[in-house]
Amino acid sequence: MAFDFSRRSLLSFGAGATIAGLGGCATAAQTTEASAAEAVGAFPAHKASDGSELLGPESGVALLSRNENPYGPAKSAKKGIAYAAEKGAYYPGVAYEELAKLIAERHGVTPDMIAITTGSGEALCAIALMYGPKGPIVAPRLFWDTTALYAQNLGMATISRVALTPDMGVDLAAIEAAVTPQTGLVQLCNPNNPTGMLSDPAAIKAAVTRMSKKTTVLVDEAYMELADDPDANTCIGLVKDGHDVIVSRTFSKIYGMAGIRVGYTIAAPETSAKIRSTAMSWIAGTGLSGAISCYNDMAFVDYSKSKVKEARDMITTTLDALDMTYLPSSTNFVYFKSGKPANDIQKALAEKQIMIRGQYMDYVDWSRVSMGKIADVERFCKALPTVV
Ligand SMILES: Cc1ncc(COP(=O)(O)O)c(C=O)c1O
Numbered sequence: 001m002a003f004d005f006s007r008r009s010l011l012s013f014g015a016g017a018t019i020a021g022l023g024g025c026a027t028a029a030q031t032t033e034a035s036a037a038e039a040v041g042a043f044p045a046h047k048a049s050d051g052s053e054l055l056g057p058e059s060g061v062a063l064l065s066r067n068e069n070p071y072g073p074a075k076s077a078k079k080g081i082a083y084a085a086e087k088g089a090y091y092p093g094v095a096y097e098e099l100a101k102l103i104a105e106r107h108g109v110t111p112d113m114i115a116i117t118t119g120s121g122e123a124l125c126a127i128a129l130m131y132g133p134k135g136p137i138v139a140p141r142l143f144w145d146t147t148a149l150y151a152q153n154l155g156m157a158t159i160s161r162v163a164l165t166p167d168m169g170v171d172l173a174a175i176e177a178a179v180t181p182q183t184g185l186v187q188l189c190n191p192n193n194p195t196g197m198l199s200d201p202a203a204i205k206a207a208v209t210r211m212s213k214k215t216t217v218l219v220d221e222a223y224m225e226l227a228d229d230p231d232a233n234t235c236i237g238l239v240k241d242g243h244d245v246i247v248s249r250t251f252s253k254i255y256g257m258a259g260i261r262v263g264y265t266i267a268a269p270e271t272s273a274k275i276r277s278t279a280m281s282w283i284a285g286t287g288l289s290g291a292i293s294c295y296n297d298m299a300f301v302d303y304s305k306s307k308v309k310e311a312r313d314m315i316t317t318t319l320d321a322l323d324m325t326y327l328p329s330s331t332n333f334v335y336f337k338s339g340k341p342a343n344d345i346q347k348a349l350a351e352k353q354i355m356i357r358g359q360y361m362d363y364v365d366w367s368r369v370s371m372g373k374i375a376d377v378e379r380f381c382k383a384l385p386t387v388v
Contacts (some may be wrong), residue, residue, distance in 0.1 A: 055259060056259075057355075060353050061353045061354075061355060062353060062354040062355065062372060062373075062376035062377075062379050062380060063355050063370075063372055063376070064354065064355055064356050064369050064370045064371075064372045064376060064377070064380055065355040065356050065357050065368075065369075065370060066258070066370060067193070067223075067253065067331070067332055067333050067370045068252070068253075068256070068258045068370065068372070069252075069253055069254065069255070069256035069258070069304055069308070069332060069371075070256065070372050070373050070376075071256050071303065071304050071307050071373075072255055072256010072257055072300075072304065073255065073256050073257045073260060073290060073294065074255065074256070074293075074294040074297050074300035075300075076293045076294040076297040076300065077255065077256075077257060077260070077290040077291070077293050077294035077297070077300075078290070079293055080289035080290040080291070080292055080293025080294065081260065081286045081289060081290040081293075083289055083293075084284070084285040084286040084287075084288070084289035084290065085286060087285060087289075088285065088286075090285070091282070091285075092282070092283065092284070092285040092288050092289075095285060095288035095289055095292065096116055096283065096288060097111065098288075098292055099116055099262075099264075099288050099291050099292050099295070100114040100116060100264075102292060102295050102296065103116075103264055103266075103295065106295070106296075107236050107240075107266060108240060109236075109239065109240060109266055110269070112269040112272060112273070113239065113266055113267060113268065113269055113272050114264055114265070114266060114272060115264060115265045115267070115272045115273075115275040115276045115279070116262065116263070116264045116283060116288070116291075117262075117263050117264065117265075117275075117279045117281070117283065118261045118262070118263075118279075118281040118283050118284070118287065119250060119252060119258075119261040119262065119263045120220070120222055120248045120249060120250040120252070120263025120264065120265070121146065121147055121263065122263065122279050122280070122281060123248055123263055123264065123265045123275055123279060124146075124147035124148075124218070124220060124248060125147045125150050125151070125279075126275050126278035126279045126280075127147070127185065127218055127246060127248075127265075127275060127278075128147050128148050128150060128151035128152075128156070128157050128185070129151050129154075129156050129157075129278055130274060130275070130278055131157075131184040131185035131216055131218075132148075132151040132152070132156045132157020132158075132184050132185070133156055133157070133184065134182075134183075134184035134185075135180075135182040135183050135184035136157075136158045136159065136160035136182070136183060136184055137151075137157050137158070137159050137160065137184055137185045137186075137187050138160045138162065138175055138178050138179055138183050138185070138186045138187070139159060139160070139161060139162070139175075139186070139187040139188070140161065140162055140164060140170045140171065140175065140188070140189075140192065141161040141162060141163050141164055141361070142164060142168075142192070142194060142195060142360060142361065142363070143170075143187065143188070143189045143192055143193065143220075144189050144192075144193040144194075144220060144222070145159065148187060157184065160178060160183075162174045162175045162178050164195075168195050168197065168327055168335075169195075169197055169199065170188060170190070170192055170197075170199050170204075172199060172203055172204060172207040173207070175188075175207070175211075176207050176210060176211055179211050179214050179215055181214070183214065183215040184215070185215060185216050185217070185218055186208075186211050186215055186216070186217040186218065187217075187218045187220065188204070188208070188217070188218070188219050188220065189219075189220040189222070190204060190219055190220070190221060190224070190233070190235070191223045191224065191226075191227060191329075191330040191331045193222070193223065193331070193333070194333065194335050194357065194360055194366075194368045195327050195335050196223075196327055196328070196329030196330060196331040196333055196334060196335055197327050197328060197329070197330065198227055198233055198330045201232050201233045204219075204233075204235065205235060205237070205238060208235055208238055208243070208245055209238055209241075209243055212238065212243040212244040212245050213243075213244075215244070216244045216245070216246065216271075217235075217243075217244065217245045217246070218245075218246045218247075218248065219235040219245065219246070219247050219248070220248050221234060221235070221236075221247055221248060221249050222248065222249065222250045222252070222253055222263075223253055223330065223331040223332065224249065225249075225253070225254035225301065225305070226253065226254055226304075226305060226308055226330060226331050226332055227330040227331075228330065234247065235247050236266055239266050239267055239268070242268070244268070244271075245267070246265050246266070246267040246271060246275075247265065247266045247267070248263060248264070248265045248266075249263065249264055249265075249266070250262070250263040250264075251263065251287075251290075251291050251294075253331075253332060254301055254304050254305065255291070255294055255295075255300070255301070255304070256304060257287075257290060257291070257294075260284075260286060260287050260290050260291075261283075261284065261287050262283065262287040262288070262290070262291045307371070307374065308331075308332045308371045310374060311332075311371035311372070311374060311377040312329060312332075312334060312371055314374070314377050314378065314381055315334050315369060315371070315377060315380070315381065316334065317381075318380075318381040318384055318385075319334070319336050321385075322338075322384065322385060322388065324336050324337060324338055324339070324388075325337040332370055332371040333368050333369060333370045333371065334368070334369055334371075335366055335367070335368050336366065336367055336368075336369070337365055337366050338365055338366075338367055338384075338388050339365050339388070340365055340387075340388050341359070341364055341365060342357070342358050342359040342360075342363070342364065342365060342366055342367040343358045343359050345367050345384075345387055345388065346358040346367070348387035349380070349383055349384075349387055352379070352383050354376070354379055354380050354383055356368065356369045356370070356380070357369070357370075
């Protein structure tokens with residue numbers, strides 16, 4: 001059908017007809033406005049004021065320090081994000097409920113058991129604020145402690161760290177023994193960060209079940225989808241069975257959306273309501289729409305997982321050749337013992353534009369490297385022998 005440029009059709013589009021060559025969506029008025037804005041520098045061409053990249057690594061930098069998934073976001077997610085950008089003038093509306101429904105459906109729970117936040121970090125901060133004032137947060141000595149520290153720094157929590165097993169696993173028996181009537185929260189991370197290790201599924205479920213009779217247990221499963229058998233390892237079943245357990249997940253890892261910021265928890269409806277009301281941000285429409293669009297994109301999930309495995313194999317082959325100890329990883333990072341100070345290795349690699357993590361606590365000669373793009377991992381594998 002030919003385009004009708006009659007006055008009537010112009011009016012029915014509100015601001016005017018679309019202009020060819022401008023993506024079919026800019027009107028004459030918008031174009032003038034855009035040119036004026038460009039002239040005063042409102043579009044900084046994706047550069048920070050010092051000329052560096054506004055988002056993501058500089059070109060030439062192998063960013064292997066933050067456990068991101070550089071293959072994301074999925075094409076499906078990008079469509080949702082673009083749609084949300086078009087609708088960016090409006091508060092997100094029903095998108096939250098829609099995403100909660102999708103998540104609930106996958107896990108066989110009700111939508112009121114889902115709390116969605118701006119990254120799972122926000123939910124974990126809220127949980128630390130909710131339970132920290134009751135008593136210590138009991139956790140393994142090494143875990144992703146950023147959110148517990150957030151509450152501790154505010155004077156709202158203390159962390160009671162329990163030594164790892166000799167093989168660097170989470171010592172579930174010792175953690176259980178450390179739980180007292182005063183405990184505010186038990187926080188576990190499975191698979192753990194920075195070790196990358198999964199706990200034995202039967203052991204963790206049994207320990208969490210017992211501990212949850214005494215206190216709330218949070219299981220941070222940010223990397224669970226990267227494990228070989230997430231369904232067999234997750235503690236979500238314990239939430240469904242009515243135990244006082246909270247499980248957190250994120251779109252930052254397997255879905256490659258760390259910059260889009262969406263995470264969620266699964267817990268009893270009352271607990272979830274409390275997390276929602278404690279969380280401070282209103283999730284961006286871009287996050288909600290992007291997450292809705294890719295949540296069931298299993299082709300992308302499988303692709304991400306295969307790239308992580310490929311990279312992990314390259315790294316473990318390199319570490320084997322160097323005769324270095326490393327922990328069995330179920331995640332997109334590997335924790336290895338180089339025998340040299342981790343901070344020195346970090347510095348030497350940074351000089352070659354390869355970024356990895358430095359020292360954690362007093363684990364002086366343990367380093368953590370993330371699975372980035374294959375070419376970047378290859379650079380790490382070639383460079384490591386030259387710096388150790
Ligand atoms: C174990 C763990 N949990 C949670 C997070 C927070 O991730 P996000 O806030 O992006 O969901 C991270 C980030 O690296 C993490 O390693």
